[in-house]
Amino acid sequence: MSMNRRDFLKLGAASVAGAGVSGNAGAVMREPLSLPPEAVGMLYDSTLCIGCKACMSACKQANGLPPQPEGEDEPMWDSPVETTGDTYNVIKVYIDGDAAQKDREENGFAFMKRHCLHCVDPSCISACPVSAMIKDPQTGVVSYNADSCIGCRYCIAGCPFGIPKYQFDDPLGAIGKCSFCSHLQAKGLTPACCDVCPTGASLFGTVEDLKKEAHRRLEATPGDNYVFPRGNLSEDRPPHEGAIPLYEQHVYGEKELGGTQVMYMSAVPFEKLGLPVNVPEYGYPAITEGIQHMLYQWMVAPIAVLAGLVYVVKRNTSGKSGGEHSSGEAES
Ligand code: SF4
Ligand code: SF4
Ligand code: SF4
Structure with a gap:
């Protein structure tokens, strides 16, 4: 299946937006921790x-x-x-x-x-x-x-x-x-x-x-x-x-x-x-670690977009230069 730069950007934007929509508070929070029975x-x-x-x-x-006595002149009480x-x-x-x-x-x-x-x-x-x-x-x-x-x-x-x-x-x-x-x-x-x-x-x-x-x-x-x-x-x-x-x-x-x-x-x-x-x-780490986890997940989409862009640019660029080169070869 061929994909040009415009199609690829549309796909990337849609995947990032999808991740954002699913990022409500419940989805952000990680599971609460529980205690061992002998705690x-x-x-x-x-x-x-x-x-x-x-x-x-x-x-x-x-x-x-x-000891940490209170009062510099008359320390009387470790308090x-x-x-x-x-x-x-x-x-x-x-x-x-x-x-x-x-x-x-x-x-x-x-x-x-x-x-x-x-x-x-x-x-x-x-x-x-x-x-x-x-x-x-x-x-x-x-x-x-x-x-x-x-x-x-x-x-x-x-x-x-x-x-x-x-x-x-x-x-x-x-x-x-x-x-x-x-x-x-x-x-x-x-x-x-x-x-x-x-x-x-x-x-x-x-x-x-x-x-x-x-x-x-x-x-x-x-x-x-x-x-x-x-x-x-x-x-x-x-x-x-x-x-x-x-x-x-x-x-x-x-x-x-x-x-x-x-x-x-x-x-x-x-x-x-x-x-x-x-x-x-819930403990605050349930939220902060949930957000961290989600951010790492979200980073997958921008990285995929970047990798795709690099691929598309590279392919298009090498296609053009390859054509010029071929034509040059034919001439020689
Ligand atoms: S408050 Fe002090 S004495 Fe009490 S459990 Fe903690 S360390 Fe031990
Ligand atoms: S009665 Fe209060 S101040 Fe005294 S040892 Fe027990 S907890 Fe500490
Ligand atoms: S967050 Fe504070 S109260 Fe809770 S375990 Fe750590 S030092 Fe103790």
Whole structure:
């Protein structure tokens, strides 16, 4: 079949337009990721937290991190207000009005624990160009490999929870981020913050078991006595007993941004505790990687157009020069 340049351009334009029409949002998004069945996580129940910061100290000790005292003249308290390159876990406090009552939105206060949420579909991993952030295929824990890191800090920009930080004061700085005490878990131990927590506010277990525990609490009647497990759901530690509070009827992290392995319960709205709300139920990488994939697919059409043009031009050009040459040969 013969094809001239005009026919070929029409065909190329039609194929590019076709790819564009099929590029709606659903077609752009890649499949959401899911967790392995044995994925582990943490349930942080803000209503159980007493703000003792034992988890912050234990985190420092378990991970060999230096103290970061606040106040240059009188450093009194190892207490950064946000995660830093050397502080993987912070306890924050929400305060409103006269802060008369715990776990109340108005004229109340509530504690909040911030560290890596070990996302099901982590943006930090998607943003990292050299795979220095890694998700464990069995536990789902997101850890960091300083040996691979090139210091670009894309993971910091990519994290929707503002967690990873860079050690700017170290000439050989690295990213600092909770790796869920993987080194302790590898020895069969409980992550340090859950291990030390006196009330069970930070509770370790498989994601599935933690979700069941969270929903048991939501289904219980406020005011009723409840036996709150402490430390590690798979161990038989003495529990903490107390009354069921007036929970927000939602477990944060079950669905937000594709789900997180660290989940939250609270009696004040989650946005007051600094968590992003009104976010999609898919991780941002599902969209960004879908778009990347589609762009690569779309590049096939322009490349085919270019290759075809080169072919047509070459054929036409060589046809003309071949004819002149032939005619020249005949003359000679
Ligand atoms: S919270 Fe941030 S650093 Fe942690 S896994 Fe999610 S995207 Fe990565
Ligand atoms: S799991 Fe380990 S590294 Fe992560 S916040 Fe708790 S103590 Fe720190
Ligand atoms: S150790 Fe437990 S109770 Fe104390 S601040 Fe940490 S999470 Fe809250």
